[in-house]
Amino acid sequence: MxxxxxxxxxxxxxxxxxxxxxxxxxxxxxxxxxxxxxxxxxxxxxxxxxxxxxxxxxxxxxxxxxxxxxxxxxxxxxxxxxxxxxxxxxxxxxxxxxxxxxxxxxxxxxxxxxxxxxxxxxxxxxxxxxxxxxxxxxxxxxxxxxLRLGGTAALPTYFEIAEQPDRDVGLVSRRTSARVVLLDEEGAVLLFCGSDPAHPETADGQAPRWWFTVGGAVQPGETLAEAAVRELAEETGLRVSQDEMIGPVWRRDAVIDFNGSVIRSQEMFFVHRTRRFEPLATGRTALERRYIHSHRWCDETMIDELVAKGETVYPLQLGELLSEANTVVDAPGVEPRRQLQSIR
Missing domain, CATH: 1.20.1440 (de novo design (two linked rop proteins))
Structure with a gap:
């Protein structure tokens, strides 16, 4: 007993x-x-x-x-x-x-x-x-x-307001872009520093600048992966196959005032890892040569430092998402089952 x-x-x-x-x-x-x-x-x-x-x-x-x-x-x-x-x-x-x-x-x-x-x-x-x-x-x-595991916290509430229709009215054009989060062997991402070629220069002779990833508009008849591979080759000189591109994993919707045009842009982000190299500018268009001024390989800390100094990095969540990008590129077999994530 x-x-x-x-x-x-x-x-x-x-x-x-x-x-x-x-x-x-x-x-x-x-x-x-x-x-x-x-x-x-x-x-x-x-x-x-x-x-x-x-x-x-x-x-x-x-x-x-x-x-x-x-x-x-x-x-x-x-x-x-x-x-x-x-x-x-x-x-x-x-x-x-x-x-x-x-x-x-x-x-x-x-x-x-x-x-x-x-x-x-x-x-x-x-x-x-x-x-x-x-x-x-x-x-x-x-x-x-x-078990009252929620404690005394009030229940969260939805916020419902009417969504505004697109403000195109002939003034805003639409563009789909393929962008590449290009990582090196240490997990840093390649960023370009650029400015708006139509923006008037300030008193110190320099227009406002920002940092952004490799990529650009999808051309008629191109798939997203084809555009990502082409833009990577044009802007950096690095040539890879479409099969080596992972994604798209992120989507960013934004309205951009650039080069005298207002663009409603849908940006689809791919991920690729390579050895760190010095990008070549020989394949860039005349416009890209005007607005791309420099480049830098940045880890999360460096991105945070840029932001802390008041510089803008696109996408805005890149610093916090960089570890996720590295995880994705190291486990490509998981990628097809991933849900496309909206980012800022």
Whole structure:
């Protein structure tokens, strides 16, 4: 009889340990999901605030000091200052007012800035709602609610506002680009430093510059992989086969004001690893020779240092995604089953 009691106690103890381990892991996962939710709201709040700033500039350019301009500026102020509970309604009112603005009445650069601000709001809202969905899916499980693993944190809430239609109206062209995250054997990525050839030079004689990956527009009749291979050869001199390209793994949607044109760009990112080399400029187009000024192989720390100095690196998430790119390129067999990831 004693061994039966001991066996039962051992089984009960094992069950308790398993439940405890599951509860600990689940609580830890919930904590990470809540952090992700908080960060996604901060990003969305920042995107909405930027749109409000652009909306006030639009009010001045489109309407001047008239009543329509004052109303649009007032709606932007109200949306920016609205509490969380009233934010959706205030942002929807601002969206409706912005939808009435005629892009023809605005400078091309401001059209691009507004389109970019609205695209960033759309993307940030989707990231936020994805975080809400994943957090709620775990918190609403019966065992999680029974054990109160969610603690006292309030349930996350979706943020729903109307998405703005594309602001093309003949002013914005569309382009699909294939870009390459070119990694060396140490995991650093090749970045070019460039500027807008149509941008006026500043007082020190240099136009604003930014850093970006290899790549460019897909030509008619090309596949994404064909374009990635061609752009890599043209911009760096490195020739590889399409089979050596991994991807696309990321997608970035952006509105770009470049060389006098406003472009709604869909960028598809591939990954490839090679030995570090010195890129050749012999295959670059005349335009590329004008706007590409230098290059640098950068690891995550170097990218963070560039950003800390106020320099822009595209894509904006490249630093935090660099380790993922290295993981992907080291496990190419997993790539076909990966889901295309939207990035900024």
């Amino acid at each position: 004693t061994w039966v009691v001991v066996t039962v106690l051992i089984v009960v103890l094992a069950i308790l340990l398993l439940v405890g381990a599951w509860a600990y892991q689940t609580a830890h996962r919930l904590d990470r999901l809540h952090v992700r939710y908080d960060l996604s709201w901060q990003a969305l709040d920042g995107a909405l605030a930027r749109r409000a700033v652009v909306a006030r500039a639009v009010a001045v350019d489109a309407y001047g000091a008239g009543p329509e301009g004052r109303r649009l500026a007032s709606l932007a102020d109200a949306a920016e200052k609205a509490p969380r509970s009233a934010r959706e309604a205030a942002e929807n009112q601002l969206s409706a007012a912005l939808a009435l603005v005629d892009p023809v009445s605005l400078p091309t650069a401001l059209v691009a800035e507004l389109a970019d601000a609205e695209a960033r709001v759309t993307l940030a809202r989707r990231f936020h709602n994805d975080a809400v969905r994943d957090t709620l899916a775990l918190r609403e499980r019966a065992a999680v609610r029974l």
